[in-house]
Amino acid sequence: MTPSHSHGRTRMLTVTAVATLLALTAACSSKAKDDGEGDKQSAGGIKTGTGITGKTINLGVLTDMTGVYATLGKSVTQAQQLYVKQFNAAGGACGYKAKLTVRDHGYDPQKAVAGYTELAPDVLGFPQFLGSPFVAAVKNRIGQDKALVLPQAWSAHLLGSPYVRVIGSTYDIETINAIDFLMKEKGLKKGDKLGHVYFEGDYGENALQGSQYMAKEAGLTVVEQKIKPTDNDMTAQVSALKKAGVKGVVISAGPRQAASLVGVAAAAKLNAPIIGNNSAYSPQLLGTQAAPALLKNYWVASPSLPIGGDTPEAKKLVADYKKAYPKDSLDNGVVAGWTAAAVFGEALKKACEGKDLTREGVDKALLSLSDFENGFGVTQDFSDPKAPSSHESVILQPDKSAVGGMKVVRQPSESEEAKGFAPKVS
Template sequence: MNRTYGARAAAGTLAALLVLAGCSSKAKDDGDGDKAAGGVKTGAGISGKTITLGALTDLTGVYATLGKSVTQAQQLYVKQLNAAGGVCGYKVALTVRDHGYDPQKAVAGYTELQPKVLGFAQFIGSPFVAAVKKRIDSQDKDLVLPQAWSSALLGSPYIRVIGSTYDIETINAVDFLIKAKGLKKGDKIGHVYFEGDYGESALVGSKHIAKEAGLTVVEQKIKPTDNDMTAQVAALKQAGVKAIVISAGPRQAASLVGVAAAGGFGVPVIGNNSAFAPQLLATQAGPALMKNYYVASPSLPIGADTPEAKKLVADYKAAYPEDSLDNGIVAGWTAASAFGEALKKACASKDLTREGVDKALLTIDSFDIGFGTVQNFSDPAAPSSRESVILQPDKNATGGMKVVQEAAVSKEAEAYTPKA
């Protein structure tokens, strides 16, 4: 598909936890994997006739709504994959742990599951994935397809960002404000962002396009537990910004847009892909969100007018009739589908070890599941796509979002080199 801690404090906490926990969880070497029936090489994460994947999610924290959708979409994918025969005669299982967007729980969950799983089809939270990146690259070598888009995650053959990173996504978002909302040279743009990898990666993007377009960025750094954006709105209004980017969670976006509207501050606001949940449309901020809020997304929304989207909506509703639809479903389904495709290719190469699955993903250069963007996983130093879709909240649309600009990449984003 970024709790109370500063970026530096979080890094120190996570580093200390890794020192304590890292070595004790060393997985067995896949290089000497076992031979299964049919001559398929296997290793960690495969036991009996089951391939086990991990999911480190947020079901109780700042991204609880999206975490639930991501997880249920992946459980649905696994169910359908197994019904179709599984992979190489193996059934696939998804083991889920809720970290509640807490750094200690995230590291503990990874440490617990890592020796038991082939890889992770879900890991929510850029700071947490970044905290274990060195360990994954040098020791564990398990494939991780995170719901995190920090550019700090690039460069790893094992952690693969699906879609544009936050810096590229923000460049595309500001380009939309310039072309569609009248932002022009000399204007000031506000940027409200979470401290840590998510927000600071997005800030790199806004500063880059601001320099290219002659804009000035007015920064407002916040914590994930800062839910009232009154002070930030007041500061940005005082500064005279003409538009605002928000790189935070759904609650912060709703507060920002709602407070601005209540104060007569009607500038357009655009958020990164994780800064909206359709449940917000039922709140007091709903009308303001539909009028003046936009979201940059790595794909078309769940309500897209494609056969694949319509099938996913129907299947998800049948499996989870009491739950609402949102773009977390698309993020979860995309990652699970990509992992499944890598498993199938690894099966064809008769190598279902971690190394074999990692190599298989590198051969996938045009992965398209019908949501508007094509993913290329062949270059670990690059995100799988540079395109963004611009969405707008709409209570009448399936999943609460409509498309205002199809998948596109700005010339600034096309020329930009992400810095890992």
């Protein structure tokens, strides 16, 4: 799912284009902040500030509706719009109703930073900011603005700020748990070689840190295959992994690369189990020629139960989403979007209890959420900004008959190796 898939080309764009853009927009941003009214006290004794107009809580959404992650961005955004509709119908927070302002950055670094610059002076925070490289590019500004950002990205490089909170396990921890599954359930053992195909950039390289750590702990040897997001044919990678004699493979890339890897491996008779990070699958793959191989020899590590999870909350979300968006398919982007909106909503309610709906009040409220669970199997702890909110992963398997195209094969769990691992915080 998500995509801190900056990866090389986008990352280079980020470094150059974003640096220039930051210099041009910094003055504008600080001017907007200086011109603000500052904190106010409402008639009901609720402290308010930036992002509150009248009885409306203005929130920003920076997403991808037209670029490489358009399908994901649409699911995440629609789920959040559904949440806000229900949040408001239930009374909002202290009578204040939430309003989302959506900007499509098309997974373009300049548009992403421009979108942040436009919305930051006028919103309380961001329940969605899709794309790790773009969040990282404005991380310092987010710290100055103190507007809470919940990224649709799972890179450990985003940890460390009380205003940028990763929801769920980061890619490094997710990879450790994925390899634990291969060792406990799929025959990978000490002394074996493990292939790792990964995107260059934040996402893939953060996942690689996990496999390198697990290799040391479990006595494995990692055979690395770095790829670019423009590499869609995994024939060369499969050939190299087969020659090396790998007994298992991790893929930290996009759905298209995963489908090629699994399909080519089946044709080449590379009989090694393959597991992907949460961003390396979409149910649309089951409509391609790679479907038989995916159904037989592919698994995915996820930060939560899937949209088809067997819980009352998951079933209600499926029914509500189908009713709101009858023409759109269900996928785990719906879960990710709903969860992030629900976390933000819970922080708003907590801030309301403390009579402080300022940015600082909402950030403080989130720090008090140490046992958030919304029916998708994983309890989230937001009390430590230097740690992901969870170390658990759910192992899923493609399944045509399951809602959202995925079934659970291992319930939420944290491997012993993950318990001893500390992500590298930038």
